[in-house]
Amino acid sequence: MPMPSPTLKSWYSPTKESKNEQKALVFDASLLQHELNIPAQFIWPDHEKPSADQPQTPPLVVPPIDLKGFLTGEPDAISNAIKLVDEACRKHGFFQVVNHGIDSKLINEAHKNISGFFGLPLLEKQRAQKKAGDVSGYASSFTNRFSSKLPWKETLSFRYSADQQSAYKVEDYFSSVMGEEFRQFGRICQEYCEAMSNLSLVIMELLGMSLGIGPSYLREFFEENDSIMRLNFYPPCQKPDQTLGTGPHCDPTSLTILHQDDVGGLEVYVDNQWRSILPNTEAFVVNIGDTFMALSNGIYKSCLHRAVVNNRTPRKSLAFFLSPKMDKVVRSPEALIKMDGARNFPDFTWSTFLEFTQKHYRSDMNTLEAFADWLKLRNK
Numbered sequence: 001m002p003m004p005s006p007t008l009k010s011w012y013s014p015t016k017e018s019k020n021e022q023k024a025l026v027f028d029a030s031l032l033q034h035e036l037n038i039p040a041q042f043i044w045p046d047h048e049k050p051s052a053d054q055p056q057t058p059p060l061v062v063p064p065i066d067l068k069g070f071l072t073g074e075p076d077a078i079s080n081a082i083k084l085v086d087e088a089c090r091k092h093g094f095f096q097v098v099n100h101g102i103d104s105k106l107i108n109e110a111h112k113n114i115s116g117f118f119g120l121p122l123l124e125k126q127r128a129q130k131k132a133g134d135v136s137g138y139a140s141s142f143t144n145r146f147s148s149k150l151p152w153k154e155t156l157s158f159r160y161s162a163d164q165q166s167a168y169k170v171e172d173y174f175s176s177v178m179g180e181e182f183r184q185f186g187r188i189c190q191e192y193c194e195a196m197s198n199l200s201l202v203i204m205e206l207l208g209m210s211l212g213i214g215p216s217y218l219r220e221f222f223e224e225n226d227s228i229m230r231l232n233f234y235p236p237c238q239k240p241d242q243t244l245g246t247g248p249h250c251d252p253t254s255l256t257i258l259h260q261d262d263v264g265g266l267e268v269y270v271d272n273q274w275r276s277i278l279p280n281t282e283a284f285v286v287n288i289g290d291t292f293m294a295l296s297n298g299i300y301k302s303c304l305h306r307a308v309v310n311n312r313t314p315r316k317s318l319a320f321f322l323s324p325k326m327d328k329v330v331r332s333p334e335a336l337i338k339m340d341g342a343r344n345f346p347d348f349t350w351s352t353f354l355e356f357t358q359k360h361y362r363s364d365m366n367t368l369e370a371f372a373d374w375l376k377l378r379n380k
Contacts, residue, residue: 027141060275093288093303245307
């Protein structure tokens with residue numbers, strides 16, 4: 001039975017945004033998850049809401065790509081993986097991988113720590129509060145950035161660099177920002193990021209082969225990646241047909257490797273309809289992002305997706321957003337430009353695109369197009 005409604009002040013308080021002085025909310029999931037009437041800022045427009053008439057979104061059936069044979073060099077397995085990933089990335093930019101070699105104990109430990117962190121009191125989590133324009137930190141529904149269409153979720157994001165000389169050490173971030181008692185959590189996240197970075201390079205070999213430019217080009221491009229790790233927590237909502245855990249968007253990054261728990265919620269837009277992705281804890285969900293779409297000269301499509309919530313069970317996921325080194329120029333290789341006969345995207349660095357999404361534009365299904373227009377105006 002839902003708890004009695006608390007007074008408005010007990011779960012959010014007004015703050016001022018730097019530019020437009022609009023009131024922002026502080027999202028306290030421990031209270032809001034029981035509220036029968038959710039605040040208007042969390043209610044999405046009718047054309048973007050989940051369908052109340054169709055509570056069960058039809059699942060998207062995508063054959064999982066078995067990486068075991070690919071990793072061991074079996075010709076038939078390699079050929080099949082190339083075929084599956086090419087079909088998926090040309091159509092919708094989404095696929096799943098199994099037999100990936102990532103230790104299940106590490107995955108389970110990461111999920112366990114996510115539950116522990118997001119179960120803390122709000123003031124404890126706010127020790128890592130995300131600052132305006134920054135990638136790293138705790139965000140409760142992104143209330144410090146937006147005042148409408150707020151997502152029903154909490155996140156903890158942090159940078160990861162595969163460059164051994166980089167100052168961005170995940171373990172140090174956790175201990176310095178949240179306290180020494182979080183060092184072990186940081187150590188687990190560091191290990192998880194390293195595993196995801198290695199897995200992403202294997203996937204880049206596969207993508208390079210499927211694009212016809214060989215296994216080494218993309219792997220080398222991302223070897224010193226400067227990526228983002230995000231821990232997502234979607235609390236229950238008593239009006240799940242009124243809001244979204246994450247609105248429709250394409251990731252601005254290059255490649256997303258996501259591990260879901262056993263609670264459904266991820267949906268992908270295919271053939272003019274939303275299709276659910278059934279949870280599979282043995283698999284990683286992978287999708288193409290805008291930066292890779294530009295790198296492939298538009299041959300592979302950025303995946304349009306969203307997350308819905310439910311009124312019973314919290315959902316959590318781990319998202320590794322692979323991105324190139326900050327100053328690396330994103331430009332399609334000549335072989336891919338020749339396939340289409342034209343360059344479809346301007347050159348840019350990941351640091352510039354990241355700045356655009358953090359300071360100028362809320363990521364949606366048109367982020368890459370808006371970024372390209374912004375670049376043209378800036379470079380005039």
